Amino acid sequence: MATPCLTIRNMTMAYGDFVIQRDLDFTINRGDIFIIMGGSGCGKSTLLMHLIGLQHPAKGQVFYGTESLWEADINVRQRILQRTGVLFQSGALLSSMTLAENIALPLSQHTKLGAMRIREIVSYKLALVGLAGFEDYYPAEISGGMQKRAGLARAMALDPEILYFDEPSAGLDPISAKLLDDLIRSLRDNLGSTIVMVTHELASIFAIGTNSVFLDADIKTMIAGGPPKQLLAESSDPKVLRFLTRGLMEKQSLHKINIQEHNEL
Amino acid sequence: MILSWQYDIFLLHLNPSVMIATYLPCEIKLIQHDATIELALAGDWVLDADTPSLEPLLTQMLKGSTIKRLVFSTQALGHWDSLLMTDLIRVIDQGVHQCIEVDTTTLPEGIQGLLSLVYAVPERLDAKRHDTKRRWLEVIGQGAINAANEASSLLIFIGETVLSVGALVRGKARFRNIDLWINIQDCGPSAVPIVTLISFLIGLILAFVGALQLALFGAQIYIADMVGLGMTREMGGFMAAIIMSGRTGAAFAAQLGTMQVNSEIDALKTMGFKPMEFLVLPRMLALILIMPMLCLYADLMGIIGGSLVTVGFFDVSFLEYFERTSGAIHLKDLMVGVTKCSVFGVLIALSGCMRGMQCGRSASAVGKAATSAVVTCIVFIVIADSTMTLICNRLGI
Numbered sequence: 001m002a003t004p005c006l007t008i009r010n011m012t013m014a015y016g017d018f019v020i021q022r023d024l025d026f027t028i029n030r031g032d033i034f035i036i037m038g039g040s041g042c043g044k045s046t047l048l049m050h051l052i053g054l055q056h057p058a059k060g061q062v063f064y065g066t067e068s069l070w071e072a073d074i075n076v077r078q079r080i081l082q083r084t085g086v087l088f089q090s091g092a093l094l095s096s097m098t099l100a101e102n103i104a105l106p107l108s109q110h111t112k113l114g115a116m117r118i119r120e121i122v123s124y125k126l127a128l129v130g131l132a133g134f135e136d137y138y139p140a141e142i143s144g145g146m147q148k149r150a151g152l153a154r155a156m157a158l159d160p161e162i163l164y165f166d167e168p169s170a171g172l173d174p175i176s177a178k179l180l181d182d183l184i185r186s187l188r189d190n191l192g193s194t195i196v197m198v199t200h201e202l203a204s205i206f207a208i209g210t211n212s213v214f215l216d217a218d219i220k221t222m223i224a225g226g227p228p229k230q231l232l233a234e235s236s237d238p239k240v241l242r243f244l245t246r247g248l249m250e251k252q253s254l255h256k257i258n259i260q261e262h263n264e265l
Numbered sequence: 266m267i268l269s270w271q272y273d274i275f276l277l278h279l280n281p282s283v284m285i286a287t288y289l290p291c292e293i294k295l296i297q298h299d300a301t302i303e304l305a306l307a308g309d310w311v312l313d314a315d316t317p318s319l320e321p322l323l324t325q326m327l328k329g330s331t332i333k334r335l336v337f338s339t340q341a342l343g344h345w346d347s348l349l350m351t352d353l354i355r356v357i358d359q360g361v362h363q364c365i366e367v368d369t370t371t372l373p374e375g376i377q378g379l380l381s382l383v384y385a386v387p388e389r390l391d392a393k394r395h396d397t398k399r400r401w402l403e404v405i406g407q408g409a410i411n412a413a414n415e416a417s418s419l420l421i422f423i424g425e426t427v428l429s430v431g432a433l434v435r436g437k438a439r440f441r442n443i444d445l446w447i448n449i450q451d452c453g454p455s456a457v458p459i460v461t462l463i464s465f466l467i468g469l470i471l472a473f474v475g476a477l478q479l480a481l482f483g484a485q486i487y488i489a490d491m492v493g494l495g496m497t498r499e500m501g502g503f504m505a506a507i508i509m510s511g512r513t514g515a516a517f518a519a520q521l522g523t524m525q526v527n528s529e530i531d532a533l534k535t536m537g538f539k540p541m542e543f544l545v546l547p548r549m550l551a552l553i554l555i556m557p558m559l560c561l562y563a564d565l566m567g568i569i570g571g572s573l574v575t576v577g578f579f580d581v582s583f584l585e586y587f588e589r590t591s592g593a594i595h596l597k598d599l600m601v602g603v604t605k606c607s608v609f610g611v612l613i614a615l616s617g618c619m620r621g622m623q624c625g626r627s628a629s630a631v632g633k634a635a636t637s638a639v640v641t642c643i644v645f646i647v648i649a650d651s652t653m654t655l656i657c658n659r660l661g662i
Contacts, residue, residue: 095627111312120351124383127354132388140627159312159346183382190378 011060038215085155307341310349448551464563468570489589492571501564502606510642514617518638521621556610
């Protein structure tokens with residue numbers, strides 16, 4: 001049984017009069033690894049901004065469970081968003097604070113935990129992402145991949161129910177990207193979080209995505225949705241196919257690649 | 266079975282009305298049979314809960330050399346999150362330390378998965394930082410070394426600037442003309458309102474402070490001399506420079522610093538541009554061109570400010586005031602002020618650009634660059650001003 005965790009109803013996103021996407025209508029279920037995909041400039045990251053409360057939709061609703069994010073008053077919205085964690089594209093760690101201080105920040109602001117307990121939780125979160133012992137480093141002193149993992153540790157600080165990722169594997173080598181994918185999946189499995197991921201990394205999409213939505217920049221709306229592998233096998237939309245096969249459009253040749261890729265994965 | 270049971274918990278979390286519902290209190294029970302100790306966990310271990318202390322268990326583990334094995338029972342365990350995880354990690358670490366066999370297989374699957382993630386990458390011991398207390402001699406020595414490095418980097422920067430000015434003179438410097446004009450616009454016309462306000466008020470203050478004393482002797486008319494000479498020789502250029510170091514010096518440092526953070530300066534280098542010519546020269550030229558004009562403008566504003574006070578409060582007519590002023594100020598006074606101000610312009614551009622180019626690659630580094638740019642500017646300006654005043658005095662200019 002799938003339980004809806006996040007529902008987007010008839011949403012239009014716009015900057016002033018300039019519409020980015022219209023008529024978005026989809027549901028993200030609890031425990032999903034939900035992929036928001038589409039070509040560059042189609043509004044994937046903008047959609048994310050709308051989900052995490054940074055941008056107001058021009059029209060439509062975002063429901064967390066049964067609560068509407070944008071109709072709720074500011075306190076309720078804060079409470080809803082406290083149950084989410086966001087990993088920004090480049091980690092977005094506060095550069096004037098050490099990793100430990102970065103992760104401790106939400107804990108000390110939103111819980112009544114003591115300093116000792118916060119330190120323990122910080123160490124635990126860093127260990128979860130494979131950064132045990134790096135508490136006292138500043139973000140500028142560690143590599144990009146490590147910054148990203150530290151950002152993930154901060155996103156998970158409050159044990160969120162929903163974790164958002166903006167291009168998690170951008171700028172990572174294939175092996176680090178794969179390790180990050182594995183980490184994301186095992187966090188989902190073990191914490192039971194719901195994962196929402198903006199990405200156009202095909203390897204990640206097929207490896208861990210359980211559901212998806214495909215945004216199109218030309219007609220400015222979603223043109224497909226569903227499990228990525230199923231999309232690849234069943235979709236007849238040339239745009240979606242071209243995206244999912246890196247431009248190899250023909251159905252016939254595609255079929256072989258399909259099978260190959262499935263085997264590899 | 267465990268999975269579906271966890272699933273219910275997530276449903277509870279989802280529903281806000283249930284979320285507020287009270288949690289069961291956390292409990293720990295210790296049951297020891299022979300060499301095995303069983304740790305029974307009960308209740309909801311969530312972030313804001315009061316958890317029982319682990320100390321009894323840990324001390325029991327410490328002294329009990331008889332304990333060989335630690336097992337968990339979690340039938341009564343409700344919700345759990347990071348709070349339980351950190352406690353478990355403490356217990357397990359202690360167990361491993363005591364060479365006790367820790368059996369985690371009876372823990373919920375999610376916890377087992379997380380534990381394996383935690384212990385997947387061993388802690389990098391060399392990564393840990395220790396606060397090393399430095400002795401005072403070391404602190405002083407380090408300070409001296411830093412100061413020397415600072416001085417040499419300043420000299421290098423000045424040297425590079427001179428070289429690029431040389432290239433400019435030979436017509437070989439490469440930068441976009443539009444950049445020069447944009448910088449002139451930023452340093453000049455955009456700065457006029459604030460320069461107007463500050464120098465007007467400075468003239469006003471000068472007049473007031475002086476007038477109160479001079480009026481005692483009935484010598485109000487000399488306010489004009491004082492304000493006129495004070496503004497042109499000293500305060501006009503000086504205040505303009507202070508304003509510009511806060512306004513433009515900091516902006517230069519922040520701009521160039523952000524370009525450093527975004528690797529824009531590296532990009533320019535790879536495209537064959539010299540950042541010193543492409544970025545620093547137009548800024549420096551703009552300031553050198555603009556500062557004398559701003560100085561003259563500030564002088565005028567100061568004199569107007571002074572005249573308002575004198576005419577308004579001390580019974581001197583406008584005509585008298587300006588007659589007196591034009592008699593008091595000679596061309597050489599104006600030249601002294603303008604020359605000083607041009608020097609300040611060079612110093613502002615130099616320190617602003619230098620701090621920007623030296624900027625590190627993070628947001629806080631940009632902040633530091635802007636701060637130290639302003640501090641450097643002001644220090645340089647004050648030192649240069651006192652030196653030049655002294656020289657003028659000695660030479661009788």
